[in-house]
Amino acid sequence: MDGQAGGRGADQEASGADASVEAVFREERGRLLAALVSRFGDLDLAEEVTSDAIESALRHWPVDGVPSKPGAWLLTTARRKAVDRLRRDQALAARVAVLQVEADRAASTPPPDVGSELPDDRLQLFFTCAHPALPAEDRTALTLRCLAGLTTGEVARAFLVPTATMAQRIVRAKKKIRQARIPFRVPGADELPQRLPGVLQVLYSIFTEGYAASAGENLQRVDVADEAIRLTRILHRLMPDQREVSGLLALMLLTHARRDARTGPGGAQVLLEDQDRDRWDRVMIEEGSALVLVSLTGGRPGPYGVQAAIAALHDEAADVASTDWPQIVGLYDVLLALIPSPVVALNRAVAVAMRDGPEAGLALLDDLADEPRLRDHHPYAAARAELLARVGRREEAAEAYRRALELAGTEPEREHLRRRLADTED
Structure with a gap:
C-alpha cells in the first residue's frame, strides 16, 4: 500500500514537473529564442538548443526540483549547449573566439544604445526578421512560428492556408535567410518605419490567437492576448507618432475589454448579443477610445485604426439593437x-x-x-x-x-x- 502511494506521489511529482516545463516553455520560448538569436545570430541553432534545453529540464527538474527562476535556467542551459555545438564544429572555431571576446567586452561595458530604443528582446527580433529581402508573408509567418511561439497550425489559421502550405513557407523563409546570408541584427532607427507593417501584423496575429484560440479546451488564451498588448504598448512608447501603432493598440484594448464576458460557466462561449456588458472593462475601453481618435487624426486612416473604430462602436452601444450598424457598415466599406x-x-x-x-x-x-x-x-x-x-x-x-x-x-x-x-x- 505504501509503495503504491509512493509510486503515485512520484508520478504526480513528475507530472507536476512536466507541467511546469510546459508552462515555462509557453511563456519563455519567445524570449529564449530572441536572446539566443541575438547572441549567436543563427535561428536554426537557437531553435535546436532551445529544444535541447527543454529536454534537459524534463530530465533534471523531476529529480532536482523546478528552479526558482526556470526561464533563466533554460537560457543558461541553452547558451552552454550552443557554445558546445559551435566548439565541436572546427569550421566555426574562429566564430567561438569572437563570441568569447564579445562576451568579455559586454561584461565590462554598458549595453549598446539600441537596447534603449527596443527594450524587449522579442521586439528587437521582430524588427530583425522583418527584413525586406524576405517576402512579406514569409517573414511574418517565420516570426510568428519561431519567435512568437505560435504553432505551424496556428500560423496557418492566421493566413487562412493549409498547415502543410504554411510549413513549406516557413522552411522556405529559413532557407532564404541562410542562402542570402541575411544578418540577424537590430535595424537602425531609419529602417524601423519600413519594417513596422510586418511587426504590426505579427503582433496582431499573436493577439488574435489569444482572443480566439485556434484549438484546445478554452475559447481564449488570455495570457497570449495580454502579452501581445504588452509588446504593443512598448512599441507605442517607442513610436508614439505612428498612427497605426495607436490604432492597433486601440483595437486590442477595445476587443480585450470584453474578455470576462465572452465566456460563461465552465468556459462556455457567450456571443456578443448575449454578453453582460457590465462585465466589460470600462477603463480599457476609455483608453482604447482615446487612442482611436489619435489613430484617425492627421491623414488617411489605416486598417488598424478603422478596425479600432468599429470595435469602439460596439463597446459604446448599450446593446446589440442600439448599435450604430449603418456606421459600422460604412467603416467596413472603408476597410x-x-x-x-x-x-x-x-x-x-x-x-x-x-x-x-x-x-x-x-x-x-x-x-x-x-x-x-x-x-x-x-x-x-x-x-x-x-x-x-x-x-x-x-x-x-x-x-x-x-x-x-x-x-x-x-x-x-x-x-x-x-x-x-x-x-x-x-
Missing part, C-alpha cells in the same frame, strides 16, 4: 477598400445583415461561397448557418452548422454549435 480581404467581406456581410436584415446578409455570403480562403474558415459557415436559421431555412441551416462544427477548433465553439444545431433540428 474593404484598404485591405480587400475575404474575412473583412465576411464581417461586412454580417454587419449588413444587422442593418438590412438576414436576407441581405445571406446574399453577400453567397457571393463569397467560392472564396477558397473561406472554405475551411468556420466563422463563415457559422455566420451562414445563423442567417439561414433566422429566415427559416432550417435544413440548410443545419447543414451549415454541421460544416461549422467540423471546422471549429475549440471545445466551447463546438459546444455552442451543437446547441444551435440541436435547436435547428427540433
Whole structure:
C-alpha cells in the first residue's frame, strides 16, 4: 500500500514537473529564442538548443526540483549547449573566439544604445526578421512560428492556408535567410518605419490567437492576448507618432475589454448579443477610445485604426439593437477598400445583415461561397448557418452548422454549435 502511494506521489511529482516545463516553455520560448538569436545570430541553432534545453529540464527538474527562476535556467542551459555545438564544429572555431571576446567586452561595458530604443528582446527580433529581402508573408509567418511561439497550425489559421502550405513557407523563409546570408541584427532607427507593417501584423496575429484560440479546451488564451498588448504598448512608447501603432493598440484594448464576458460557466462561449456588458472593462475601453481618435487624426486612416473604430462602436452601444450598424457598415466599406480581404467581406456581410436584415446578409455570403480562403474558415459557415436559421431555412441551416462544427477548433465553439444545431433540428 505504501509503495503504491509512493509510486503515485512520484508520478504526480513528475507530472507536476512536466507541467511546469510546459508552462515555462509557453511563456519563455519567445524570449529564449530572441536572446539566443541575438547572441549567436543563427535561428536554426537557437531553435535546436532551445529544444535541447527543454529536454534537459524534463530530465533534471523531476529529480532536482523546478528552479526558482526556470526561464533563466533554460537560457543558461541553452547558451552552454550552443557554445558546445559551435566548439565541436572546427569550421566555426574562429566564430567561438569572437563570441568569447564579445562576451568579455559586454561584461565590462554598458549595453549598446539600441537596447534603449527596443527594450524587449522579442521586439528587437521582430524588427530583425522583418527584413525586406524576405517576402512579406514569409517573414511574418517565420516570426510568428519561431519567435512568437505560435504553432505551424496556428500560423496557418492566421493566413487562412493549409498547415502543410504554411510549413513549406516557413522552411522556405529559413532557407532564404541562410542562402542570402541575411544578418540577424537590430535595424537602425531609419529602417524601423519600413519594417513596422510586418511587426504590426505579427503582433496582431499573436493577439488574435489569444482572443480566439485556434484549438484546445478554452475559447481564449488570455495570457497570449495580454502579452501581445504588452509588446504593443512598448512599441507605442517607442513610436508614439505612428498612427497605426495607436490604432492597433486601440483595437486590442477595445476587443480585450470584453474578455470576462465572452465566456460563461465552465468556459462556455457567450456571443456578443448575449454578453453582460457590465462585465466589460470600462477603463480599457476609455483608453482604447482615446487612442482611436489619435489613430484617425492627421491623414488617411489605416486598417488598424478603422478596425479600432468599429470595435469602439460596439463597446459604446448599450446593446446589440442600439448599435450604430449603418456606421459600422460604412467603416467596413472603408476597410474593404484598404485591405480587400475575404474575412473583412465576411464581417461586412454580417454587419449588413444587422442593418438590412438576414436576407441581405445571406446574399453577400453567397457571393463569397467560392472564396477558397473561406472554405475551411468556420466563422463563415457559422455566420451562414445563423442567417439561414433566422429566415427559416432550417435544413440548410443545419447543414451549415454541421460544416461549422467540423471546422471549429475549440471545445466551447463546438459546444455552442451543437446547441444551435440541436435547436435547428427540433
